[in-house]
Amino acid sequence: MDALSEALDDARRRVVDLQAARAEVVAAAEGANSDDEHDPEGATIAYEREQLAALIAQAAESVAAAEAAIAARADGTYGICRACGRQIGAERLEARPSALTCIDCARQGR
Ligand SMILES: [Zn+2]
Numbered sequence: 001m002d003a004l005s006e007a008l009d010d011a012r013r014r015v016v017d018l019q020a021a022r023a024e025v026v027a028a029a030e031g032a033n034s035d036d037e038h039d040p041e042g043a044t045i046a047y048e049r050e051q052l053a054a055l056i057a058q059a060a061e062s063v064a065a066a067e068a069a070i071a072a073r074a075d076g077t078y079g080i081c082r083a084c085g086r087q088i089g090a091e092r093l094e095a096r097p098s099a100l101t102c103i104d105c106a107r108q109g110r
Contacts, residue, residue: 002097003094003097004066004069004070004073004097004098005070006097007062007066007069007096007097007098008063008066008067008070008098010062011059011062011063011065011066011098012063014055014059014062015056015059015060015063018052018055018056018059019056021052022049022052022053022056025045025048025049025052026049028045029042029045029049062098065098065099065100066097066098068098068100069097069098069099069100072100079093081100081101081102081105082100082101082105083101083102083105083110084101084102084104084105084110086102087102088101088102088103089102089103
């Protein structure tokens with residue numbers, strides 16, 4: 001399997017794992033029946049849920065990026081920065097096969 005397909009697989013697995021982890025936290029919270037908002041346990045669970053939701057969003061973004069990169073490879077634009085049109089460095093593509101922008105644009109949040 002190539003690096004891009006692996007990145008996509010990894011990201012998809014991460015989404016599934018994180019969703020399972022979040023489901024566990026939610027189930028545990030329901031079991032604990034902590035309806036007191038001043039309960040420190042309740043605050044921890046809320047924090048964990050937020051953290052997991054953020055990680056799931058990140059993983060979902062990785063899935064979308066890998067899918068976009070695979071589509072770009074199919075239409076021959078893979079490795080070309082979407083923001084400035086220059087070639088993305090080989091090192092960056094090696095470290096992050098699903099990168100759609102060059103390092104300069106990524107640093108500027110493009
Ligand atoms: Zn660029």
